[in-house]
Amino acid sequence: MSDILLDIRDLSIIYATDDGVTEALNGACLQLRKGESLGLVGETGAGKTTLARGIMRLIPNPPGKIVSGQVFYDGRDIMELSEKEMRALRGRQISMIFQDPMTSLNPVMTVGEQIREVIITHHPNLSKAESRKQAEEMLEMVGIVASRYDDYPHQFSGGMKQRVVIAIALACNPQLLIADEPTTALDVTIQAQVLEMIHGLKVKNNTAMLLITHDLGVVAQNCDTVAIIYAGEIVEYGTLQQVYKNILHPYTEGLFGSVPRLETNSKRLAAIDGMMPDPTALPKGCKFAERCKYATDRCRAELPDMYELEDGHKVRCFRYEKEAQ
Amino acid sequence: MEKTKTNTQRSLWQDAWRRFRKNRTAMAGLIFLCLLVLIAVATVVIDVVTQKEFYNTYVTSQNLVERLKGPSLEHPFGQDEYGRDILMRMLWGVRYSLFMGGIAIIFSLIVGGALGALAGYYGKVIDTVLMRFMDILLAIPSMLLATAIVAALGTSLVNVLIAIGIAYIPTFARTVRASVLTVKDQEFIEAARSIGCNDREIIFKYIVPNAMAPIIVQATLGLAGAILSIAGLSFLGLGIQPPTPEWGAMLSNARNYFRDAWHVTVIPGLGIMLTILSLNLMGDGLRDALDPRMKN
Numbered sequence: 001m002s003d004i005l006l007d008i009r010d011l012s013i014i015y016a017t018d019d020g021v022t023e024a025l026n027g028a029c030l031q032l033r034k035g036e037s038l039g040l041v042g043e044t045g046a047g048k049t050t051l052a053r054g055i056m057r058l059i060p061n062p063p064g065k066i067v068s069g070q071v072f073y074d075g076r077d078i079m080e081l082s083e084k085e086m087r088a089l090r091g092r093q094i095s096m097i098f099q100d101p102m103t104s105l106n107p108v109m110t111v112g113e114q115i116r117e118v119i120i121t122h123h124p125n126l127s128k129a130e131s132r133k134q135a136e137e138m139l140e141m142v143g144i145v146a147s148r149y150d151d152y153p154h155q156f157s158g159g160m161k162q163r164v165v166i167a168i169a170l171a172c173n174p175q176l177l178i179a180d181e182p183t184t185a186l187d188v189t190i191q192a193q194v195l196e197m198i199h200g201l202k203v204k205n206n207t208a209m210l211l212i213t214h215d216l217g218v219v220a221q222n223c224d225t226v227a228i229i230y231a232g233e234i235v236e237y238g239t240l241q242q243v244y245k246n247i248l249h250p251y252t253e254g255l256f257g258s259v260p261r262l263e264t265n266s267k268r269l270a271a272i273d274g275m276m277p278d279p280t281a282l283p284k285g286c287k288f289a290e291r292c293k294y295a296t297d298r299c300r301a302e303l304p305d306m307y308e309l310e311d312g313h314k315v316r317c318f319r320y321e322k323e324a325q
Numbered sequence: 326m327e328k329t330k331t332n333t334q335r336s337l338w339q340d341a342w343r344r345f346r347k348n349r350t351a352m353a354g355l356i357f358l359c360l361l362v363l364i365a366v367a368t369v370v371i372d373v374v375t376q377k378e379f380y381n382t383y384v385t386s387q388n389l390v391e392r393l394k395g396p397s398l399e400h401p402f403g404q405d406e407y408g409r410d411i412l413m414r415m416l417w418g419v420r421y422s423l424f425m426g427g428i429a430i431i432f433s434l435i436v437g438g439a440l441g442a443l444a445g446y447y448g449k450v451i452d453t454v455l456m457r458f459m460d461i462l463l464a465i466p467s468m469l470l471a472t473a474i475v476a477a478l479g480t481s482l483v484n485v486l487i488a489i490g491i492a493y494i495p496t497f498a499r500t501v502r503a504s505v506l507t508v509k510d511q512e513f514i515e516a517a518r519s520i521g522c523n524d525r526e527i528i529f530k531y532i533v534p535n536a537m538a539p540i541i542v543q544a545t546l547g548l549a550g551a552i553l554s555i556a557g558l559s560f561l562g563l564g565i566q567p568p569t570p571e572w573g574a575m576l577s578n579a580r581n582y583f584r585d586a587w588h589v590t591v592i593p594g595l596g597i598m599l600t601i602l603s604l605n606l607m608g609d610g611l612r613d614a615l616d617p618r619m620k621n
Contacts, residue, residue: 122521
């Protein structure tokens with residue numbers, strides 16, 4: 001299919017430190033069509049950010065290393081590109097919004113200049129006046145008056161800084177936007193504004209988005225497909241409808257159980273027992289077996305495959321082995 | 326803040342200047358230094374225009390009858406052991422301290438800064454090799470190192486510059502490396518990489534400006550040190566040779582007459598001290614002014 005923008009195949013990333021090898025990402029497979037939004041949900045340390053950095057090829061090396069896998073962007077394998085080709089891609093084709101707007105802006109450069117920076121990096125022939133005009137337009141687009149072009153990041157509030165970060169990310173009309181927990185550092189009202197804005201801009205430019213979050217509500221509002229990641233593995237993957245209406249994986253079940261619901265009057269939320277396994281010593285079988293109430297001996301000994309149900313809903317659990325066939 | 330966001334065109338430097346102006350002691354230092362620069366330039370101009378005639382008549386001409394005479398109306402700072410006017414000699418000496426110190430510091434800032442940035446940014450082997458070499462240089466006291474270099478190369482103006490320049494390289498390399506290290510792991514550097522910046526852009530647009538404040542402070546303090554070193558080398562007889570009116574050399578010559586005439590030592594000493602003091606005050610003020618996190 002030609003409308004597939006991003007095709008991640010079997011991507012594995014490790015961090016080799018003195019304390020041992022951390023298997024941060026184990027054979028992740030994801031696909032993203034043009035203009036589509038994919039929500040990547042998982043808890044802290046599940047490998048969400050590692051996946052995002054892997055796509056940008058920004059894994060700090062050492063200690064990080066991409067062990068295997070391919071990432072096809074628009075038909076080209078990103079892993080095969082030279083560093084120069086990769087630089088041309090970053091910011092122009094694939095942009096990233098970082099989690100913390102407080103630290104992701106350069107404190108000694110005006111916000112306008114930082115937006116202009118990405119524009120001139122990818123359009124070196126633009127005159128100063130033209131690039132400045134474009135940068136001002138970007139500022140206006142994210143709802144900041146252009147007269148604040150010459151202000152420094154510390155003169156902005158957190159929400160406004162995140163808008164600037166978004167303006168930088170979208171300044172060159174990228175095809176793919178990777179938003180790594182874009183609203184985690186913001187309070188709830190600002191979260192809503194920022195998400196709405198990202199969504200609006202995304203629709204306008206037909207940008208595909210990989211939204212990384214641990215907030216299921218945010219995913220429900222913004223995404224078309226959802227992938228649940230646990231201990232470096234995608235455990236459930238399907239459209240928003242499939243995953244939210246027909247929860248398959250026990251981990252996903254646990255995740256949804258820990259979200260308060262309006263319609264039921266439960267006093268306590270169901271938490272998932274136990275902790276995520278130590279990524280330097282992952283269990284041999286299913287990574288979730290330790291905490292799973294359905295776990296069998298087979299789960300502990302053998303790693304389940306990604307089983308695809310008839311409607312395309314995928315899950316990594318032996319309970320659906322028969323159903324999938 | 327009574328003036329709100331109407332002032333749109335306000336650069337980092339204008340902002341820093343605004344804050345610097347509020348700092349009175351730093352301003353005093355700056356004014357004194359500007360005065361010194363003016364004097365240095367003016368004396369050079371006078372030399373060129375009068376083809377050293379003024380210099381020969383008033384600065385080096387001896388008057389042995391009036392040797393070691395105290396301050397008077399005609400000679401406000403008194404006269405030295407050869408009856409030369411100390412005020413004139415002080416004025417003509419400014420250029421050596423200021424310009425030579427400046428050149429030496431710029432030299433070591435460029436070399437040391439580049440080495441430090443390389444070591445800090447690329448790390449690993451480059452870092453280890455460069456920094457261990459700097460450690461070796463640093464292990465030798467800078468004055469001793471400069472003395473040794475001058476002794477090896479011979480006493481001349483250029484050799485003094487080279488000696489002091491080399492002696493200050495390790496301090497700059499260390500300062501720059503340290504600031505680069507603190508800046509390079511911050512998220513905005515990764516953000517810069519994620520918009521497609523290359524190493525050069527990241528170093529010069531993101532890391533260096535953020536690491537600037539300690540470097541500028543180090544440079545002003547280093548300039549003070551370099552001026553002292555030049556004076557020190559001249560005092561030891563290894564720097565600028567008499568009859569050139571260099572402050573350190575003047576001080577050295579005056580040593581012998583210290584008991585008979587206080588002014589011959591105090592005046593050059595005060596000159597050196599005030600210059601160093603104003604540089605230090607200015608360095609302090611600059612550090613405060615250049616830190617954008619300390620705005621308003």
